[in-house]
Amino acid sequence: MNLVNAFSAAYKRAAKKGWDRIYVLVDIHGTIFRPSYERIETYEYYPLALDTLRNMSRREEIRIILWSSSYTDQLMKYKERLEVDGIKVDWINENPEVQNTELQCFSDKLYFNIGIDDKFGFDPEVDWEEVYDFFKLP
Numbered sequence: 001m002n003l004v005n006a007f008s009a010a011y012k013r014a015a016k017k018g019w020d021r022i023y024v025l026v027d028i029h030g031t032i033f034r035p036s037y038e039r040i041e042t043y044e045y046y047p048l049a050l051d052t053l054r055n056m057s058r059r060e061e062i063r064i065i066l067w068s069s070s071y072t073d074q075l076m077k078y079k080e081r082l083e084v085d086g087i088k089v090d091w092i093n094e095n096p097e098v099q100n101t102e103l104q105c106f107s108d109k110l111y112f113n114i115g116i117d118d119k120f121g122f123d124p125e126v127d128w129e130e131v132y133d134f135f136k137l138p
Contacts, residue, residue, distance in 0.1 A: 003116070003122075003127060004134050006114050007114060007131070010113040014113075021061055021063055022061055022062055023065060024113065024114045025067040025115045026064055026067060026117070027067050027119065028067075028068045028070065029070075031116055032045065032082075034046060041074075041077070046124035047124075047125070047129075048132045052131050052135060054085075054086045055132070057088035063095070065110070065112060066092045068093065095110040
């Protein structure tokens with residue numbers, strides 16, 4: 001998966017449209033954390049996931065949206081854990097900044113520019129490095 005191309009395209013489109021934000025949807029299990037398949041979460045990050053998400057969350061134009069089918073109480077625990085680890089989570093399963101228009105309805109499908117999810121073909125064992133390199137701070 002080449003997320004560098006996807007991020008580059010998102011930044012170009014935002015510049016062309018005069019947008020000041022890029023919305024990044026990020027799955028939790030099998031993407032940020034290794035799945036435990038147990039009732040107790042282990043919070044074991046994939047290599048470079050933590051550093052990459054920290055770098056992304058320091059950028060003013062990036063909005064990180066957690067994308068998960070976990071129950072609300074568990075989602076709040078994930079959000080708290082990520083924020084303790086230095087990752088700013090803007091929303092969970094929603095994007096209230098982008099409203100419906102005459103041509104588009106975001107009531108049932110939230111707006112995002114980039115999706116990072118193992119279900120989208122993201123391989124967390126290798127693809128975090130690509131995103132890390134793109135957002136590496138000088």
